Amino acid sequence: MPLPQSSPLPIPQTEVALMYDAVHLFAKALDDLDRSRHIDITPLECDGDITWVHGNSLINYMKWVQVNGLTGLIKFDTEGFRRDVTLDIVEMNKEGLNRVGKYKKEGKYWCPPPPPPTSLFSYVIAVPPPPLLSLFYVGPDSGANYTRTYSEIQQGIVESLQNKTLIISTILASPYTMLRETSEQMTGNDRYEGFCVDLIHEISEIIGFNYTLKLADDSNHGKFDQKLQKWNGMIGELLDQKADLAIGDLTITYEREHAVDFTMPWMNLGISILYRKPTKKPPNLFSFLSPLSLDVWLYMATAYLGVSLLLFVLARFSPYEWSNPHPCDTAPEKLANEFSLLNCLWFCIGSLMQQGGDLLPKAVSTRIVAGIWWFFTLIMISSYTANLAAFLTVERMESPIESAEDLAKQTKIKYGSMYGGSTWNFFSSSEVPTYQRMFSFMESQNPSVYTKSNEEGMKRVLKGDGQYAYMMESSSIEYITERYCDLTQVGGPLDSKSYGIALPPGSPYRTMVNAAVLRLQEMGRLHVLKRKWWKEKRGGGTCQDDESKSSSKANELGLNNVGGVFVVLLAGMGLASVVAVCEFVWKSRKRTLQPGGLGITAQSVDDWGLRGASGEGSVRLPVCLGRRDANEGAEDEIRRGCFHTLF
Structure with missing residues (x-):
């Protein structure tokens, strides 16, 4: 009914006004009927078959009578529907009820088709079973005059979110949503921490709503069950109206996009391979x-x-x-x-x-x-x-695999992913021959190479001793390799995908959340949050510090690195000693066997008169500038000397 501009009396409730007008109309019709004819009062029973003889006449008088009541002009058409109704369209905002339009319908009740896309919107309120109301488009001459600009509509949505509490569905996954490490008893949102917890807090600060974090009942991201014909996980909770938003390491996929709405991505990534670092080989002696x-x-x-x-x-x-x-x-x-x-x-x-x-x-x-x-x-x-x-x-470590192609070419190293996740969906629907071959290999393995969570896959890689590789999102691999120095990422991303915030289909909050994510991206807050939870919190940066320490100074060379040089030196010295002994024995034997060849003796020196005045034991020997013949003995060389020197 129309709202009075100003009234000293309180506005009655709609039910009371309609009841008053109904009694007023009934009394008016009965009075007109009584004036036109004599009315006999006959007692009737509710369970009997006898009807009042003036009943149909009274109904006809009620259709013909027009009364100005609390809800406006009251008149009905021949089928008993109220006509020429004028209603005010009101909207609840933070200041209370606000008139935003007027409904007027001439003729009988009518439900026209929905409106076409336009910058201006005209609606009419149809009244299905209470208490639901639906909006329909009508022509410009009749119906609801409800014209609002896009900015006014968005402003109305923002105002409707003020101090409203939204249910946020999420799952536990490091570092996106984690239980807070504390000895104190925590309740509510204080129980959780992580990248997504800080992200939704930043968004709520921008838009101005309250929120309550709720873990998904089955701890799944969201997969369509062909047997049950329904979605599970966070996607299922959105469709079942158990949550208003879903946030986590939730990948935007084709199937999920058809089921729910996603905001713009807040992180870009791709599928990569998590593998154990090869063990360092002991240095070779040579x-x-x-x-x-x-x-x-x-x-x-x-x-x-x-x-x-x-x-x-x-x-x-x-x-x-x-x-x-x-x-x-x-x-x-x-x-x-x-x-x-x-x-x-x-x-x-x-x-x-x-x-x-x-x-x-x-x-x-x-x-x-x-x-x-x-x-x-x-x-x-x-x-x-x-x-x-x-x-x-430089320490060299050779890995048996360098890419997905290397995995596909061998069967010794097993590999898998989280069953039912976006990575599994990527391989199951891929048309690339290499990835199809990898998916067939994973499906044929017994025991299964699939895991229920990324954490289980990480532990399996650690225990696999190089015999198992796990495929997951590159952002999660980056988080793991910052804390587990025995693990590394092999190769580049196999595809390109994104994480986003999911909302129910047709949610009016999508545009505002998009704007908030874009604002955080431009402010650099997303980068700050990623650095906080990847490289600072929960043991982040451990492996990076080790690498920086090792790269700041050259590796010291141990005996294992250069020991072979000492072996060569000792072997050379030993060989030289052996050769020297052999030369001495050979030459001595050769001179001994020569006739009269006893070598140079002190007596022969005295016979030649070559002992000098430099003292006892000092011998002046001749030295010739040329080289002696190989067959020439020492005595012959002395006899043909050109000058003498002390020996």
Whole structure:
């Protein structure tokens, strides 16, 4: 009924006004009927079959009579429906009832089709069974005049949310929603903490509503049950009107988008692989050989022998490598060549070790060979030195898998996901051959490779000792690897998806929640919250600190890293000692077997008159600038000396 602009008396309730007008109309019709004819009063029984003879006449008079009552003009059509009704459309806001339109209908009751999309809205109130009211569109000449702009509608929704308490459905999942770690007894929303708890708190502060967190009854995200033909989890609670919003690690999927409404994403992510870090291999004793492969070492040894042999041949072939072994003798019978096979080997190994030698080529051909060999050794030694530093100081850990393709190509390492989740749905509906093959493999495994939660999958990876990989959202993997240093993410994201806040279909709050999420994103609050719960709270940043400490200084080299060098040194020293003994025994035996060859003795020195005045035991020996012949004995060399020196 129309609301009076001002009235000194209190406004009666609608039921009282309608009852008063009904009695007033009945009395008026009965009075008109009594004036038109004589009315006989006949007692009747409610259970009897006898009716009042004036009953139909009274009903007709009630249809014809018009009365101005508390609810306006009262008149009915021939079918008994009230006509020419004028009603005020009111809306409840924080200040109370507010008139927002007027309803007027001429003729009988009518329910037209819903309105087309337009910036202005016209509605009429239809009255189904109480207490429900529905809004319908009518033409501009009749019906409800209910015109409001979009901003006015949104403002009305915001005002309707003021101090209103919404039910927020969620599930326990780190770090989105977790039970608060405290020894005190907590109640209500104080029992929970996490990224989503802080996010919904920030949104409620912007919009201005209250909320109550409620865990989903079955602790599921939301999956459509084909047998029961209904949704479970948080999606099911929205559809069953048990919650107004659902928040958590809830992925926006095609099926869920058709069942409920989602806000704009508050986090973007993708499916990735959680795997155990490979164990560090103990350092090899001969790790100094690791910078070059076995093939390279063999090629270098072959090149060394080949260059030495070529240098020996060219030195023998070139006349410029032959020289006079005795400079004092101007007409020597024999010429000497310094580049014997052993000297060539020594020259090449000296160049390879960057140490040089006392032999230098004289001919152009041998100098070309030496220059090319020096260039070769320069490149190889530089490459070896640069790579050696990396091999000795950087810990190398090889993983058996590097991507999803590596998982699909093998059967030794098992892999799975959370059954019924968005990751499982991705593999089950994928048309990529690799992912189809992976899904078939997971379905065929017994015992099952699926888990009931991400936490169960993480524990299975830890206990699997490299024999199990778990596929889940990359954001959750990032959270886990910040706290469990034995786990790592393998490969990049397999797809692209997002988390969003779910609302019942057609919810009027979607636009406001979208605006609040966008505002938090522009303010950088989403980044701050992620850093807080990923890298700071609940042991976050542990593995990152370990990596920064290890990368701040070079790894110390232990005996296991360079022990092989000491082994080579000891082996070389032992070999040199053995060779020296062999040389001494061989030379002594050779001189002993020569006729009269007893070596240099003190008596022979006295016979030659070579003992000097420098004291007892001091011998002045001749030294010639040229090299002696290999078949020439020590006594012959002394006899042909050019000058003497103390020995």
